[in-house]
Amino acid sequence: MPIRRRTVLTAAAGLAIARPVWAARPEPAVLTPDVIDAAKKEGKIAWYTADDLVLATRVSKAFEAKYGMTVQLERSGAERIYQRIAQEYSSNISAVDVATTSDLGHTVSWNASGWLESFLPSEAANWTDKAIGPDGIYIVDKFTLVISGYNSRLVKAEDAPKSWHDLLDPKWKGKLAKAHPGYSGAITNETYALSHLLGWEFYENLAKQGVLQVQSATDPPMRVAQGERAVMADAAEVTVLRLIGEGAPLVPVYPTEGVPVVGVGSVLMKKSPRPNAARLFMHYLASSECQKVNMENGSRSFDTTLAEPASWTPLSSIKLLFNDPADLAREAEEIKKRYSKIFGV
Amino acid sequence: MSISESADTSLSLTETNPVRLGRFDLSLIPLGFAGLFLAFLVLLPLGWLLAFSVTDETGALSWANFAELGDPSLFLQPFITTLGIALGVATLACVVAVPLAWLVARTDVPGRRTLRGLVMISFITPPFIGAVAWVLLAAPNSGLLNQYYRWIAGAGPFDHLFNIFTAEGIIFVMGSYAFPYVFVLTANTLDRMPYDLEEASAILGGGRWHTFRRVTLPMVLPALLAGFLIAFLQAMTQFGTPAILALPAGFHVLTTKIWSLFQFPPKSHLAAACAMPLLLVTILLLRGEKFLLGRRGYTMIGGKTGAPQLTRLGLWRWPALLAALFVLFATVLLPNMVLIRASMLRTVSDPWNLSTITWSNVPLVFTLSHTVDTLRNTLITGVTSATLGAAFSVLIAYLTARRAVPGHRFLGFLATAPAAVPGIVLGVALFIAYTRPPFQLYGTLWILLLAFLTIEMPPAYQQMQAAFRGLNPELEDASRILGAGRLKSLISVVAPLLKSSVAATWCFIFIGAIRELSATILLTTSDTKLVSVLIYDLNEGGQLGGIAVLGLVLMAVTAVVVIAANRLANVGTMAPGR
Numbered sequence: 014m015p016i017r018r019r020t021v022l023t024a025a026a027g028l029a030i031a032r033p034v035w036a037a038r039p040e041p042a043v044l045t046p047d048v049i050d051a052a053k054k055e056g057k058i059a060w061y062t063a064d065d066l067v068l069a070t071r072v073s074k075a076f077e078a079k080y081g082m083t084v085q086l087e088r089s090g091a092e093r094i095y096q097r098i099a100q101e102y103s104s105n106i107s108a109v110d111v112a113t114t115s116d117l118g119h120t121v122s123w124n125a126s127g128w129l130e131s132f133l134p135s136e137a138a139n140w141t142d143k144a145i146g147p148d149g150i151y152i153v154d155k156f157t158l159v160i161s162g163y164n165s166r167l168v169k170a171e172d173a174p175k176s177w178h179d180l181l182d183p184k185w186k187g188k189l190a191k192a193h194p195g196y197s198g199a200i201t202n203e204t205y206a207l208s209h210l211l212g213w214e215f216y217e218n219l220a221k222q223g224v225l226q227v228q229s230a231t232d233p234p235m236r237v238a239q240g241e242r243a244v245m246a247d248a249a250e251v252t253v254l255r256l257i258g259e260g261a262p263l264v265p266v267y268p269t270e271g272v273p274v275v276g277v278g279s280v281l282m283k284k285s286p287r288p289n290a291a292r293l294f295m296h297y298l299a300s301s302e303c304q305k306v307n308m309e310n311g312s313r314s315f316d317t318t319l320a321e322p323a324s325w326t327p328l329s330s331i332k333l334l335f336n337d338p339a340d341l342a343r344e345a346e347e348i349k350k351r352y353s354k355i356f357g358v
Numbered sequence: 359m360s361i362s363e364s365a366d367t368s369l370s371l372t373e374t375n376p377v378r379l380g381r382f383d384l385s386l387i388p389l390g391f392a393g394l395f396l397a398f399l400v401l402l403p404l405g406w407l408l409a410f411s412v413t414d415e416t417g418a419l420s421w422a423n424f425a426e427l428g429d430p431s432l433f434l435q436p437f438i439t440t441l442g443i444a445l446g447v448a449t450l451a452c453v454v455a456v457p458l459a460w461l462v463a464r465t466d467v468p469g470r471r472t473l474r475g476l477v478m479i480s481f482i483t484p485p486f487i488g489a490v491a492w493v494l495l496a497a498p499n500s501g502l503l504n505q506y507y508r509w510i511a512g513a514g515p516f517d518h519l520f521n522i523f524t525a526e527g528i529i530f531v532m533g534s535y536a537f538p539y540v541f542v543l544t545a546n547t548l549d550r551m552p553y554d555l556e557e558a559s560a561i562l563g564g565g566r567w568h569t570f571r572r573v574t575l576p577m578v579l580p581a582l583l584a585g586f587l588i589a590f591l592q593a594m595t596q597f598g599t600p601a602i603l604a605l606p607a608g609f610h611v612l613t614t615k616i617w618s619l620f621q622f623p624p625k626s627h628l629a630a631a632c633a634m635p636l637l638l639v640t641i642l643l644l645r646g647e648k649f650l651l652g653r654r655g656y657t658m659i660g661g662k663t664g665a666p667q668l669t670r671l672g673l674w675r676w677p678a679l680l681a682a683l684f685v686l687f688a689t690v691l692l693p694n695m696v697l698i699r700a701s702m703l704r705t706v707s708d709p710w711n712l713s714t715i716t717w718s719n720v721p722l723v724f725t726l727s728h729t730v731d732t733l734r735n736t737l738i739t740g741v742t743s744a745t746l747g748a749a750f751s752v753l754i755a756y757l758t759a760r761r762a763v764p765g766h767r768f769l770g771f772l773a774t775a776p777a778a779v780p781g782i783v784l785g786v787a788l789f790i791a792y793t794r795p796p797f798q799l800y801g802t803l804w805i806l807l808l809a810f811l812t813i814e815m816p817p818a819y820q821q822m823q824a825a826f827r828g829l830n831p832e833l834e835d836a837s838r839i840l841g842a843g844r845l846k847s848l849i850s851v852v853a854p855l856l857k858s859s860v861a862a863t864w865c866f867i868f869i870g871a872i873r874e875l876s877a878t879i880l881l882t883t884s885d886t887k888l889v890s891v892l893i894y895d896l897n898e899g900g901q902l903g904g905i906a907v908l909g910l911v912l913m914a915v916t917a918v919v920v921i922a923a924n925r926l927a928n929v930g931t932m933a934p935g936r
Contacts, residue, residue: 059884061884065899066896066899066901067722070722085728085731085884085885086728087728087884088895088899089895089898090898092621093898096620096621096624097883097884099623099624100624100883101801101883103793104793104798104800104801105798106800106801106883108801108883108884108885109884167515187498187516188516195618195621196898223608224608225523225606226605226606226607226608227605227606227898227900228605228898228899229898229899229900231899231900232898232899232900233900234900235900235901235902236500236900238705239500239705239706239902240499240500241497241498241499241500241501242499243499243516259704261705349621353618354431356608357431357608357609357610358604358605358608358609358610358614358618
């Protein structure tokens with residue numbers, strides 16, 4: 014089985030590289046009243062998403078309120094969603110309309126399987142190249158960072174870690190919470206970026222710190238906010254910022270070596286059982302209205318018309334680490350395997 | 359004794375009566391179908407499981423899957439951990455349950471009915487909800503108990519008394535939810551145990567200790583052993599508790615390992631091979647129990663004896679009551695209290711006061727658009743599988759108890775066989791069997807229904823069989839002599855007589871379906887999600903407050919359904935059943 018996936022992906026990655034530079038974006042699709050009407054007739058949209066649960070719930074509610082349709086929200090880790098869609102498609106079940114993943118590597122293999130519809134909503138037409146998939150197979154309708162951070166009730170600012178390497182200090186033994194790449198797409202991004210930047214020794218030493226191993230990248234902020242652990246060995250920035258907005262005693266740390274960027278991409282499934290509703294939802298995801306909801310809940314946006322809250326650390330002051338989706342697709346499985354060996358689960 | 363004799367008589371009548379032999383009882387057809395369905399239910403998935411374990415991805419015969427089990431981190435380490443935990447859980451469950459059962463059944467300790475009732479609460483608590491409750495209580499830093507400890511002892515911010523994320527923590531939590539099984543088995547046996555034997559021993563000069571050792575203990579031993587075994591098997595095959603507690607601690611048990619093999623790309627063949635040793639251990643244990651008990655007669659024959667004389671504890675009644683209450687407080691009340699507390703807090707470790715109390719968890723859970731759907735799915739599958747399962751186990755128990763069809767012995771075997779199949783293994787087997795033609799059921803509620811029917815068949819069948827044994831066949835014979843077929847006499851004579859047993863079986867299956875997570879987690883899709891899986895998903899995202907809300911709702915719904923079912927069964931009954 015691994016062989017099958019690997020060969021497909023390698024082929025896909027090869028294609029991606031061979032892709033001529035000018036195979037740019039498709040013609041942007043404009044939202045017409047016809048699409049809205051047809052979507053309303055379909056009545057419902059099934060959205061599988063790796064977004065933070067609270068954020069995804071708020072986006073769904075806003076969409077439902079605007080169009081009077083139902084969103085069937087399936088929130089899980091990106092890797093679980095990837096597994097679920099593969100499992101459903103191999104059993105001839107097409108339930109999902111739009112999928113949102115925090116591991117853009119997934120879009121490479123989905124595209125290689127012919128599951129994706131090229132679709133560029135006009136709302137995203139002016140976004141930067143990083144935000145649009147090759148041939149419009151996905152839009153990065155939000156992005157977040159994998160950061161560290163701490164509970165300000167348990168750690169003084171001057172003692173707090175400043176870098177990834179600071180996490181290896183013996184004083185943090187038994188005080189770290191960490192998410193898992195076998196579950197979380199954000200953490201797959203991080204593990205890829207940091208294992209290349211710092212080497213696997215970093216993770217081997219981190220494993221000796223006795224981390225509280227949780228699954229989703231949204232979980233460490235919650236455990237640390239609860240005071241179960243003092244420091245997040247990794248966390249999705251979106252959840253940290255959202256919780257801070259709600260009054261949680263969290264302080265984000267942007268490690269000096271570099272911070273992995275997690276592009277959160279949404280795709281339109283070719284076999285979507287409600288194609289009009291799916292298109293309408295893609296339009297909505299890219300709309301400034303939805304981007305605002307995202308931002309209010311801690312997510313960063315490619316929509317340049319929106320200004321980030323002043324309290325956020327500006328991107329310009331952070332060293333960002335970008336991953337190529339093709340690299341992620343190629344190495345994800347090996348990364349997860351190696352991680353499991355090192356951390357024991 | 360007299361029962362089995364008359365059963366034999368009716369059988370020999372059937373065989374010697376030429377008129378009977380010539381007339382074909384039409385109701386044999388549906389009964390025969392029930393038998394076939396049972397065979398299908400059990401044999402198809404197990405057949406696929408076996409086939410998958412010895413083939414590779416291309417379908418070619420291969421031992422490579424079993425060779426891979428040699429990798430210690432894949433199989434051996436989780437397997438040894440699993441066995442160690444199961445042994446700990448079974449021992450703990452017995453140590454807690456047996457003295458409690460004795461207190462409640464054979465002594466004059468005050469409040470015996472209440473004590474029994476409290477144990478029942480932990481029956482309707484799904485173990486994975488209990489595991490979350492214990493995270494709230496005994497996580498090393500945020501756990502409430504550890505917070506209180508630090509406050510009382512004035513200890514430093516990271517000192518702790520308890521750490522639930524350890525093997526010991528897991529044993530404790532699993533033990534809390536396994537001991538009711540041992541308790542019920544032992545208490546029931548002690549209730550029914552004729553007092554004459556103990557009295558006889560006492561009259562013949564046996565002292566209290568001697569009587570206990572030579573008379574009471576041997577009679578309770580089968581129940582104790584059965585209880586130990588159930589606790590062991592439950593701990594060995596459970597998924598939810600280790601998923602919530604072992605993974606954060608950084609180790610796998612076998613069920614979580616098998617689950618991890620279904621991460622994409624799913625390694626079903628390897629998972630099937632991994633499941634085989636679990637299956638083997640279960641079968642060995644069940645055979646072992648038979649071997650240990652099978653040689654001696656443990657049946658407690660005898661007519662009605664007087665109510666057992668209760669041991670007078672004197673002043674010791676009060677410490678005994680306190681001890682019992684403490685055990686039940688720690689295992690039953692405390693986890694439920696902390697769930698209620700957490701359901702009303704935004705951050706579960708916050709102190710509880712007017713400024714921190716919030717209802718925001720309730721809308722969070724119920725604005726998840728599929729929460730209501732999952733509740734409905736859970737109720738539909740629970741009620742349907744309980745109804746079908748109860749009806750089905752009546753049929754099968756009838757067929758075997760009355761030896762109504764050829765091959766009834768095999769039917770009995772098939773009905774008990776799933777007991778040897780751990781939930782996660784069955785999940786793997788059903789997944790393999792029903793994701794391909796001719797039965798593509800994955801993605802529908804049917805596959806969950808099949809799973810619950812299969813998992814709950816052995817206990818349901820055993821309950822109904824016991825009920826049939828207590829029912830004299832003369833009544834059915836009368837109905838049949840008056841011209842009714844087997845099915846008709848089953849429906850109009852037997853069923854009403856067995857009403858309370860049927861209701862008990864129904865509730866048992868229903869609760870079992872609500873508690874199930876290990877097979878369910880592999881078999882649900884987004885359209886067919888159940889509450890148990892939704893809770894598991896929320897746990898992966900760290901939404902402990904949301905879990906508390908959902909868990910309480912689930913338990914309340916379960917309690918209402920179970921009470922309603924019992925009320926319904928007792929309507930029209932003059933004397934309520936036992």
